[in-house]
Amino acid sequence: MxxxxxxxxxxxxxxxxxxxxxxxxxxxxxxxxxxxxxxxxxxxxxxxxxxxxxxxxxxxxxxxxxxxxxxxxxxxxxxxxxxxxxxxxxxxxxxxxxxxxxxxxxxxxxxxxxxxxxxxxxxxxxxxxxxxNEPMAVARHAVNRTSPKPGDTAVVFGAGPIGLGAVISLKLAGAAHVVAVDLVPNRLEKALAVGADAVINSAEEDVAARLAELHGTARAGLVSGAKPGTDIYLDAAGAPAVLETALASAKHGATLGIVAVHKRPASVDFGRLLTTELTIVLSMGYPSEIFEVTDDLIANWEKYALIxxxxxxxxxxxxxxxxxxxxxxxxxxxxxx
Incomplete structure (x- = not known):
């Protein structure tokens, strides 16, 4: 063969x-x-x-x-x-x-x-x-790692296959408002088609400012200041600018999930982040999610076909x-x- x-x-x-x-x-x-x-x-x-x-x-x-x-x-x-x-x-x-x-x-x-x-x-x-089914399981595990709750607000950076799958899984988990961020207009159109509530073209818009418009503002940390009210940031892009934006924007108690493969080491100022009590989680594979996504894939195959x-x-x-x-x-x- x-x-x-x-x-x-x-x-x-x-x-x-x-x-x-x-x-x-x-x-x-x-x-x-x-x-x-x-x-x-x-x-x-x-x-x-x-x-x-x-x-x-x-x-x-x-x-x-x-x-x-x-x-x-x-x-x-x-x-x-x-x-x-x-x-x-x-x-x-x-x-x-x-x-x-x-x-x-x-x-x-x-x-x-x-x-x-x-x-x-x-x-x-x-x-x-x-x-x-396999890449959607990767996306589902990434979302599960961020522990979304009904009513949460979220942003997904990168509207490629994993990012689009994450948008779908976040909505299935009960997220009230999910934003997709990308540089490519066609990808943003697909994000809306699979269920994103809004999109941001990071080449044309200030991501943090737009998130504040969409999700309101919240306490930045134990010190004064305000940040976007976004609960979950998910990096499905793997670009240094994504981490910089997410870390600079995260409110007190937010969660940052990373499923993208970063090909170079990233520098993080943990001193600046300390008062935010940010939770950072990493995601790899699909320990239990490989067939968790299958029922939705079967029921909504036309939506997944857009990917x-x-x-x-x-x-x-x-x-x-x-x-x-x-x-x-x-x-x-x-x-x-």
């Missing part, structure tokens, strides 16, 4: 590799769609992930159709449409250093358990939308990887089979 491998720094190849065998406890899946994540570009740039450096299978956002089921597996049948938990694979995280990558014709889920390793979805959900900007057939997968890695060229690229 075909599989995309990182074979050196900045180099990917589509290679013929052995077809995986389906044992008595396993499920074999024909991949129908796989999203491309920003981490795929990072893995490619450095030449893989040790200890598999130089031969790293790519792809960790799969959706597919079950083509074989081991005799000991229950709750899964041939022909079922499924989404997958890449982090639960016993042979390593799929597409992130494990033995398999989902930018392949087939993947096998060893010792498969329904609800743990994969979940059945109805066939009316388009494959490219189903492939959003996908490009679908590219597997025959042009290297073009898809280049497109996804080019800043400003695309928002969410999904490879279809």
């Amino acid at each position: 075909r599989s995309v491998l990182v074979t050196g720094p900045g180099t990917t190849e589509v290679r013929e590799v052995p077809r995986p065998e389906c044992g008595d406890d396993d499920v074999l899946i024909a991949v129908k769609a796989c999203g491309i994540c920003g981490s795929d570009a990072m893995y490619t740039a450095v030449g893989g992930i040790p200890p598999r450096q130089g031969a790293t299978p790519l792809g960790h956002e799969p959706a597919g159709e079950v083509v074989a089921v081991g005799r000991n597996v229950t709750g899964i049948g041939e022909g079922d449409h499924v989404v997958v938990n890449p982090m639960a694979a016993i042979d390593g995280i799929i597409g992130s250093g494990g033995a398999q990558g989902a930018l392949s014709d087939l993947i096998v889920i060893r010792e498969a358990r329904a609800g743990v390793h994969l979940r059945v979805i109805p066939p009316h959900v388009p494959w490219e939308v189903a492939a959003l 996908v900007s490009d679908t590219v057939p597997f025959g042009r997968v290297r073009e898809a990887l280049t497109l996804a890695a080019t800043p400003g060229a695309a928002e969410k690229v999904v490879v279809t089979f």
